Amino acid sequence: MAIATDHTRTPFAGPSLDEFEAARAIVAHVAQPTPMETSRFLSDVFGAPVILKCENLQRTGSYKIRGAYNRLSKLSAEERARGVVAASAGNHAQGVAFAARELGIHATIFMPVGVAIPKFQATRAYGADVVLSGSVVDETLEAAADFAAETGAVLIPPFDHPDVIAGQGTLGLEILDEVPDVATVIVPIGGGGLISGVASAIKQRAALSGRTVRIIGVQAANAAAYPPSLAAGAPTEISLTGTIADGIAVRRPGALNFEIVREAVDEIVTVSEDDMARAMVLLLERAKLVVEPAGAAGVAAILAGSVTADGKTVAILSGGNIDPLLMQRVISQGLAASDRYLKLTIMLPDRPGQLARIAEILAGVNANVVEVLHTRHGRGMQLSQVELDVSVETRGTDHRRQVIDALRAAGYDPVVDDE
Template sequence: MATVTDPTRTPFAGPSLDEIEAARAIVGRVARQTPLESSRFLAEVLGAPVLLKCENLQRTGSYKIRGAYHRLSKLTAEERERGVVAASAGNHAQGVAFAARELGIHATIFMPVGVAIPKFQATRAYGADVVLSGSIVDETLRAAAEFAEQTGAVLIPPFDHPDVVAGQGTLGLELLDEAPDVATIVVPIGGGGLISGVASAVKQRAHREGRSIRVIGVQAANAAAYPASLAAGEPTDIAPVPTIADGIAVSRPGALNFAIIRDAVDEVVTVTEDDIARAMLVLMERAKLVVEPAGAAAVAAILAGHVPADGTTIAILSGGNIDPLLMQRVIGNGLAASDRYLKLTIMLPDRPGQLARIAELLAGVNANVVEVLHTRHGRGLQLSQVELDVSVETRGTEHRQQVIAALRTAGYDPVVDDE
């Protein structure tokens, strides 16, 4: 957790409120006003009203269309003729490709070799030339920069540019119009484009109106460049660990974004992989919303207890572009993190009736068996032993403990895979 300096200080390093309001007229040509939905479940968790800003339902599936379209709309006729280039693992790619198509500009998008197929296909469907290059986004960014230097195409940065920040700031104005009594806004952070735009807009308008609004940023703990940078007082490189929230996995803050966040954001917190998976599951089950891991970070912070209960809170769901295969894995992780999915390994004597006995014990505590693997060939097994791997559905922490206790009371020694 990192606390930031006085958020009432103005002016900010980024675009002025007038510039963001002007950007709104431009962005409004393509971006839809996404729903702002209340969440009773999250309100009960937080102890205060919670609203969900559904940018996962935005055109192209994320807020990125706002900054991309605004930046491209500012290009000169000569720059448009040269075309644009961008690098991204997904949402920025789709935003730039869509904006270029709408404005009649040729776009080349560099994406990592391992990019999710749905994101690759969507970017190409918007009319961009897609080039797969590099195994990580930093390598892809370098390839795009080299392409820009060689061809003269205009490089469109994902977050570190005033026009991009102003475009993302239009979301902040939208929030204030929809929920004028908002007290706290929780925003996912990668490079910082979204939160620097939102914070610039809401802090400047709140200052003009003589009131305060808290802005909290959220990073994945495995890729949290901002806490280290804020502590150092300048943008600092980190070595990110792989995270399911690849949309906010950035190794270094943007220079402009850092300056705005330092001055305008009240706090930056981090969430774990389990926190994110649990948040995605909550959004699917309770709100009927499909949100990508990065887009669920704000809700993850609420569930993890990082957000104070101080009036109406808005959690921005920044995107919904998720690979179905990743979703399948995340649902499993989310169930496990919520104590609703339990994997056990049990050593059994190799004699008839043992598997039936385990099934009977599990049925006795109403645990639904999902998967069973029964083998005599596990490493380290005695000739008189078999290994049973069993996965069961549970109803939560208390039921999980009841299942384990029933097996131990019957004389078995189950090993839980996360212990």
């Protein structure tokens, strides 16, 4: 719904409401309004209605197409002739490549050497020249910047640009159209492009009717640059720890994004790796949605109890581009985090019948065996011992404890791999 009156003044840095509305008309050429699905399970857990904004179902698999297309559409004829360049490990790469193809602009995309093959193939399939450079994204960004300086290609930033922010903010306008009485919106945060756009657009639109909407950002605990930056009063670079949420693993907030977040975002929380893995499994099972770890951060915050209920809540599923091999590992981690997958090491006497005895005990408590490794070779083992590594499916915390107790009651001393 377009705003008829002129709203060129904004209480925040960056785009005005008019500029968000203008971006919406541009982005509509390529981005579809994505579904919003009510989750009964999450609503019961949260104590308030939870609605999922399924941007994982967007073209190219994430919201990034919005900002990329809006930015590229603003380039002059001379800039378009020079081509564009971007650096990304995935979603931004695909967004820029797709937008460039639609606008007839040549794109060169730099990606890390270890980028997931599906993301590499998708980016190249959109017609971009893909260059593998650097082992981490920071090195890849440097290579892209050098290329821009050498060739004159226009560097398209992933989050720190008004046109990018305006494009991402169109998602916020969609949320208000679909859920006009929304009370809270939960947004994943990396550099801040999505949350700065969504927060500014929603708060400016809501203010027209005298309403307020709470905006909560979620970062991976191993890549949380915003809390220390807000505490310091300026964008602060952090050292990243390994995280499955590569889509929001950013060392330093964008300068403009930081200014908007500081004024327009009400709270920022962090979630663990287990929290995100657990959320991904839940979304697969309950909502039948494939969501990447970064995209599941908002749901992870709900499940972890990091967000308090306050009326209708929209959680943005920001992307669904995940390497199948990573998905396999994350599902295993998510099941373990939910006490539905148990790995045990048991030292057994080296005599006939012991393996059968363990199988009998596990069957007696209805634990399904997934994998078994039985070996006589290992450091610290006595000659009269064998080592049994067994993985079983469990139905939750109580059943997990029942399995362990049954083995101990039978005289065994199982070692649980996460204790």
